Amino acid sequence: MIRLEGVTKVYKGGTAALRDVTVEIGKGQFVFLVGPSGSGKSTLVRLLLREEDVTRGNIWVAGKDITKLPRWKIPQLRRSVGTVFQDFKLLPGKTVYENVAFALEVLGHPRGVVQQQVRQVVELVGLAGKGERYPDQLSGGEQQRVSIARSFVNRPPILLADEPTGNLDPATSVGIMRLLDRINRTGTTIVMATHDHAIVDAMRRRVIALDHGRIVSDVNEGSYDDTMTHRTVQAPAATPKPKAPDIADEVAAEDKGSGEIAAEEGSPSDPMQEAVEAMQTHRAESPEEPTT
Amino acid sequence: MIRLGYVLRDALQNMRRNVFVAIGATIAVFVSLVLSFGALVGNEVVASNTGQWQEGEHIAVFLKDVPDGITSADHQSLQAEVESWDEVAEVRYVDRAEAWEEYQELFKDSPSVLELSDSSVVPRSIRIKLKEIDSFQDIQFRLEGHPAVRRITVQGEVIERLSSFSKTLKRVAVGIAVIQGSAAVILIANTIRLAIYARRDEIAVMRLVGASNWFIQIPFLIEGLIEGLLGAGLAVATVWFSLRYAQDNFTLLEFLKIEVSPGFFARQGFFYLVFGAAAGFFGSALGVRRFMRV
Numbered sequence: 311m312i313r314l315e316g317v318t319k320v321y322k323g324g325t326a327a328l329r330d331v332t333v334e335i336g337k338g339q340f341v342f343l344v345g346p347s348g349s350g351k352s353t354l355v356r357l358l359l360r361e362e363d364v365t366r367g368n369i370w371v372a373g374k375d376i377t378k379l380p381r382w383k384i385p386q387l388r389r390s391v392g393t394v395f396q397d398f399k400l401l402p403g404k405t406v407y408e409n410v411a412f413a414l415e416v417l418g419h420p421r422g423v424v425q426q427q428v429r430q431v432v433e434l435v436g437l438a439g440k441g442e443r444y445p446d447q448l449s450g451g452e453q454q455r456v457s458i459a460r461s462f463v464n465r466p467p468i469l470l471a472d473e474p475t476g477n478l479d480p481a482t483s484v485g486i487m488r489l490l491d492r493i494n495r496t497g498t499t500i501v502m503a504t505h506d507h508a509i510v511d512a513m514r515r516r517v518i519a520l521d522h523g524r525i526v527s528d529v530n531e532g533s534y535d536d537t538m539t540h541r542t543v544q545a546p547a548a549t550p551k552p553k554a555p556d557i558a559d560e561v562a563a564e565d566k567g568s569g570e571i572a573a574e575e576g577s578p579s580d581p582m583q584e585a586v587e588a589m590q591t592h593r594a595e596s597p598e599e600p601t602t
Numbered sequence: 603m604i605r606l607g608y609v610l611r612d613a614l615q616n617m618r619r620n621v622f623v624a625i626g627a628t629i630a631v632f633v634s635l636v637l638s639f640g641a642l643v644g645n646e647v648v649a650s651n652t653g654q655w656q657e658g659e660h661i662a663v664f665l666k667d668v669p670d671g672i673t674s675a676d677h678q679s680l681q682a683e684v685e686s687w688d689e690v691a692e693v694r695y696v697d698r699a700e701a702w703e704e705y706q707e708l709f710k711d712s713p714s715v716l717e718l719s720d721s722s723v724v725p726r727s728i729r730i731k732l733k734e735i736d737s738f739q740d741i742q743f744r745l746e747g748h749p750a751v752r753r754i755t756v757q758g759e760v761i762e763r764l765s766s767f768s769k770t771l772k773r774v775a776v777g778i779a780v781i782q783g784s785a786a787v788i789l790i791a792n793t794i795r796l797a798i799y800a801r802r803d804e805i806a807v808m809r810l811v812g813a814s815n816w817f818i819q820i821p822f823l824i825e826g827l828i829e830g831l832l833g834a835g836l837a838v839a840t841v842w843f844s845l846r847y848a849q850d851n852f853t854l855l856e857f858l859k860i861e862v863s864p865g866f867f868a869r870q871g872f873f874y875l876v877f878g879a880a881a882g883f884f885g886s887a888l889g890v891r892r893f894m895r896v
Contacts, residue, residue: 382815385814388812389811389812390812399807401807416818417811417812417817418608418817460807461811
């Protein structure tokens with residue numbers, strides 16, 4: 311689904327953010343990108359969106375070499391790559407529905423389609439009943455759910471998440487990870503850049519560690535600590551937070567609970583089931599999620 | 603594929619959000635076009651007047667008569683001579699009766715003048731129509747020494763002055779259009795830049811979700827187009843009403859008929875509307891270009 315070959319990115323001024331990175335991410339994988347600040351995580355995300363051009367090397371996304379994509383075709387690439395950021399990037403003047411609908415409207419979809427899809431995805435992320443609220447009436451976790459809904463409403467095959475839990479407390483982060491996990495189960499490839507040890511440890515997914523623009527480890531079902539043993543540079547303390555076991559349990563429990571979703575999602579003709587499920591999840595999470 | 607309604611609503615929403623900026627841009631286009639369009643229409647008024655004079659007779663040669671020892675045979679020979687000149691298109695002999703009619707017509711509002719005069723006071727004359735008005739000075743010079751000629755009046759001076767005035771006006775119209783037009787284009791470019799800046803978050807999200815560049819830009823281009831069109835429309839309307847006002851209020855200047863053919867006005871008005879819209883569109887394209895590098 312995503313393949314980088316010898317990718318080097320040197321910014322103007324000579325800062326090398328990525329050096330000769332070669333990696334392949336398969337369809338449907340859930341991959342964590344870890345590493346200290348300045349290790350090149352965000353640059354990688356930006357390259358995948360063609361917000362920056364590579365200095366050397368090639369990047370294939372869904373079979374196409376995006377480094378050779380003509381400028382006017384870049385929007386098409388971004389339609390197939392959903393993005394979630396630490397700062398949500400919601401429009402404050404629009405309601406939850408409007409924020410999500412905006413992503414479809416600006417692609418020129420007819421209103422009927424937009425309404426239906428938006429309702430569906432807002433329910434999926436557990437915000438049914440909060441569609442008319444504005445971002446400042448939502449908690450951080452809820453805002454991130456809106457942002458995820460917006461990135462996913464178009465059903466892109468790939469979702470990039472750059473520190474999606476960076477602004478959220480651990481309990482809220484669990485909810486977000488559950489949601490991403492569920493989206494992953496629909497067959498969506500997810501690449502998530504993060505600093506959050508607890509989450510990485512709990513999820514037991516593929517972990518790619520970057521340092522100084524190079525891949526220093528790549529472990530399947532890895533933890534944050536695994537990557538540390540390969541590190542050559544002094545990193546921040548990697549002791550798991552006391553909260554970690556709880557999160558692991560919760561995410562694991564959620565994994566079992568939503569085991570059938572992957573099958574369900576294959577047939578989008580069953581929005582009711584999806585909605586009911588989403589609402590249940592939402593109700594279950596509500597007590598944990600502090601409303602600010 | 604892309605919904606026109608959505609895009610149009612977006613453009614109008616933009617303008618409502620920055621209503622003063624939009625008004626400013628519209629006024630800039632209006633000012634730049636109203637002066638230029640006014641000059642153009644003014645020129646047309648002058649041109650149609652010179653045209654009328656050009657249609658008519660250019661030189662009137664009033665003749666001496668029997669008391670001065672000149673006979674009608676002399677008149678006829680003079681007429682024949684003038685007719686033989688290359689520059690002359692037509693010569694008409696105006697006898698006393700005809701001249702008296704003209705005289706009566708001219709002073710019909712002043713009965714006291716008419717009471718004091720009769721046909722004997724009006725001179726006979728020949729009227730000359732030229733092929734090229736520019737030649738009036740040569741003709742005047744040739745006729746001046748002739749024994750049968752009492753006095754010559756020439757419309758040419760008026761014509762010449764008017765036609766040079768018209769040329770100046772035309773230049774002024776073009777000059778204003780160019781200078782003010784580029785000012786309007788730049789102003790609209792800045793307006794659009796402001797509008798883009800006001801919506802930068804929205805545009806960032808649009809890019810993120812893969813909206814096409816065209817879709818992002820088109821509302822701004824439409825906004826510029828509307829502002830240009832509105833400004834031009836105001837300018838055309840203003841000139842139209844000024845013209846009507848002048849027609850109703852400056853009737854004293856009989857020699858100058860304030861009149862423009864509706865066809866001319868419609869044609870030029872349409873051209874100015876297109877010009878305004880194009881200026882707006884071009885201006886906003888200029889403003890958009892900078893910001894739209896992906």
